[in-house]
Amino acid sequence: MPIRPEHRWLYPIDWCELSAMVRFGRAGGRCEHCRRPHGRRVMHLGDGRWWDETLSAGAGGWRDGRGRRVRVDPPRQLTLDDGTGPVPPRTTRVVLATAHLDHDPGNNRLRNLAALCQRCHLAHDRPEHRRRRAATLRARRAVGDLFS
Template sequence: MPIRRETRWLYPIDWPLISKRIRFEVAGPHGAGRCWKCGRWFDAELHTWRDARGKETAWPDMVDACRMWKTRVILAARHRDHDPPNVKPKNLAAWYQRCHILNDREHHHRQFRLTIMQRRAMGDLFEGAYRR
């Protein structure tokens, strides 16, 4: 997940190095460089996705593939307790963004609501009544 500008100061100065170590050097339940939740990983040599056991995963058929959104899959370091200053190894995990979003859905909804409320308050304060 991208770090929001207003919360960047909560992260330690060496966060990029810590994140890289968690994602690619520390072996999670499925190995290093793989999602710790679903275990999937991309085999760059054969240009295919593999499951937690290393077997090729089935590709969708053409009808399903046409309906899909094309996105970049990013392995991100996440905080289990949602506390950015807590960078203890037991608090960090490497998950794909999709797994992270689905797992922390309620937390992200609360954060989204707070962001919208902040924007409305700033608009009321400086620009008058908030208009949609």
């Protein structure tokens, strides 16, 4: 995710090197939450399950949204939990980003940084995005009250 210009001063001058060290040095080019590999196209079902071709000595296997191996019968692998029927697998390209676990861009300690794929990053930031959205809506309503 690009850094907003107004937040750029919160990041250290060597942020690119620090981010690369977290993503590729410590995490080994895989998401630290779900283990998806950086730069590859992975097949997924949209509910968090994804196909890991390196699982089981090259034979591959399904993983869940937390990177754990999913052991399900082959006919049930491609169905949604609500039972609506078969879901065609989709593919997506995985891109790792370095996320601040406490949502504070000024806290750049290594234990506060994690290499996350786009799905895990959005899931991690969901409460913070909701909080910011609510604050923005309240501010818009307050400005609207001034002029009505």
